Amino acid sequence: MSLLDQFFVYHPHPWEERDWSAAAGVPLEDVWFQAADGTKLFGWYAEQSAGSAVLLWCHGNAGNMIHRLDNLRALYRLGFSVFLFDYRGYGKSRGRPSEEGLYQDAIGAYDHLTRVRRIRPERLVIFGRSLGGAVAGELATQRPAMGLVLESCFPSIEAVARHHYLGLPVHWLLGASFRLEDRLPQLSLPKLFVHGDRDDIIPIELGQRAYAAAKAPKEWYVVQGADHNDVPTVGGRAYFTKLYEFISGVIGR
Numbered sequence: 001m002s003l004l005d006q007f008f009v010y011h012p013h014p015w016e017e018r019d020w021s022a023a024a025g026v027p028l029e030d031v032w033f034q035a036a037d038g039t040k041l042f043g044w045y046a047e048q049s050a051g052s053a054v055l056l057w058c059h060g061n062a063g064n065m066i067h068r069l070d071n072l073r074a075l076y077r078l079g080f081s082v083f084l085f086d087y088r089g090y091g092k093s094r095g096r097p098s099e100e101g102l103y104q105d106a107i108g109a110y111d112h113l114t115r116v117r118r119i120r121p122e123r124l125v126i127f128g129r130s131l132g133g134a135v136a137g138e139l140a141t142q143r144p145a146m147g148l149v150l151e152s153c154f155p156s157i158e159a160v161a162r163h164h165y166l167g168l169p170v171h172w173l174l175g176a177s178f179r180l181e182d183r184l185p186q187l188s189l190p191k192l193f194v195h196g197d198r199d200d201i202i203p204i205e206l207g208q209r210a211y212a213a214a215k216a217p218k219e220w221y222v223v224q225g226a227d228h229n230d231v232p233t234v235g236g237r238a239y240f241t242k243l244y245e246f247i248s249g250v251i252g253r
Contacts, residue, residue, distance in 0.1 A: 009131070009157065010097040011062040012090040020044075024069045026076050033116070035088065035108035039101070042092035043085030043109060045117075046076045053146075053251040054123050056113060057084040058106055058132030058139070060152075064091035071232050078244050085109045087135075099178060102131075106139040114143075121145055125247050128153065130202065130228070133210070134178035141183050147250035148187065149243065151194040152228055154202045155181035155210045163203060184214035191218040192246045196226025196234065219246065 021028040028044040035041055044065060055075060059068055064086050075082050087105045088095030095101060110126075113119045121144040128136025133153025140148050154160050156179045184191075191214050195207035204222070211220050221242050226234035235242075 009061060010089065012087075012097065013063045013067070015064065015091045016066060020066065020069065024073050026069075026073050031083075031085070031112065033085075033108055033112040035095075035101070036104040036111070037101070039088050039093070039095040039104065039108075041085055041088065041094070041105055041108060043083060043112075044072070046072060046082045046084075048076060048079055048081045052079060052081045052123070053125055053247050054081045054083065054113060054119055055125055055127045055149075055247070056106075056109060056136075056139075056145075057082060058102075058126070058128040058135040059084065059086075060130035060132050066091070074232065074240060075243070078240060080247065083109060083113055102135050103138045103142075106135050107142055110139060110143045123251065125149065125250060127151070130154075131178065134180040134183075137180045137183040137187070140187050140189060145189060146252075147190045147192070147247060149192045149194065149246065150180075150210065151231060152196065152199060152202050152207065153180060153193070153210050154206045155179070155213060159206055159209065160202065163206065180210055181213040184210065187214065190246070190250045192221060192242075193218065194221045194223065194231060194235075194239070194242070196223045196228065196231050198225060199228045201228035 026046050028046055031043045031045050065084050072082050086093040087102050089097040124145040125147040126136045126140055126145045127149045129151045133150040157177050193211045195204050197204050223231050223235040
């Protein structure tokens, strides 16, 4: 792993202690679990009902779980259970982030749901946002699920670096590659791609490239006027309706 990864790829924020369940208005269960390689990780499980669809959420490269609370609440109120976890080095989770480490973290989160909580894969949908899209894509090649939602995702670190640095091969200085476009052709489960048309971090053209790499079944949904970090708020009711329809459809509700 390149030391530059810690500056350019991963941007974790420290944890802040408070009653986050009360702040969110959602019953958040604190969960400590292990990544596939044994690293100790922290997450929140918000259970809607015993038979609800369960979203396994792989978040983006900045902040920690605290910064996803508003979005978690909205997903919970749609009728879904949500397992949101922090990667190693984020929030309370131990360790230091790396590409392979994040993949191990997602596998550990999945295994916690299926082996500890006994949630069947037939109830699971994997949700990845931005960098988490690459993590979610890798997880979907390793474990079964009913659907995959990829929001504001990119085909590879190389593609993002070339866009922001005028085509220069600065990715050669990084250890991380996160080649989602290599995983997508392997995945036969239903996929929903969501992207804002004004995204200035991951431009919509890169999202379209990831979509093009995926095989059917797949859907492409654009949130007009949305940048990289405000897709749910700009998308509003139509955005959440789209998520509800896709997730309910693949779960068979």
